[in-house]
Amino acid sequence: MNRRLYTIYKKLYCYFGPQNWWPADSPFEVMLGAILTQNTNWHNVERAIHNLKKEKLLSVSKLAKVSQGKLACLIKPTGYYNIKAKRLNSFLKFFLKNYQGSIKKISSEHTPQLRRKLLSVNGIGQETADSILLYALNKPVFVIDAYTKRIFYRHHFIDGNAEYENIQALFMQHLKKNNKLFNEYHALLVRLGKEFCLKNNPRCSICPLK
């Protein structure tokens, strides 16, 4: 398994090249994007981030002062905007209360402990927590998403009801714990998923992994 997982990575990297994730100007923007992208097209997240930037709200202190109604309005393109506004607020409160909104402070916390704390914030589930850890804070944590599950299910690496922790353990136990590798690997899986492993329109016959 060890070698197979790495071989898949190399194949994907050769085929697609570097993905340069996460597309954002700052770790804080990554954190917001991680919540905004929940079950939503990335293009819509970009619109929402653009709205926030236009209003010059892309800082913890400024965003925390915005009313939930206005926030919901600004992030409307991402869908679920009322829920996501609430989730962003929960996260901002958590970030301010525990780390004074400092990336340096949140970064210095022991990863497993920080992961548990993130998961206790309303609106932050496993994928969002891990996206924040890996893509905002450069922690070597593998992110599992719907594409990853679908791809590895179709290639018979996991069964249909495999749980998040088990799939994550598969990657983390059989690959070098390296944040650059985990970053690129997950981004490549999303790219592969978008182009070759669609839900109802699988192009598996021409999948570069075959």
Add this chain to the structure above:
DNA sequence: GACCAGGCACATC
């Protein structure tokens, strides 16, 4: 018009 997208919380059994 149907289906899908870089999920999560909550209710119910």
Add this chain to the structure above:
DNA sequence: GATGTGCATGGT
């Protein structure tokens, strides 16, 4: 613990 449902915009 498993399964179902609400949340909602924009692209194909």
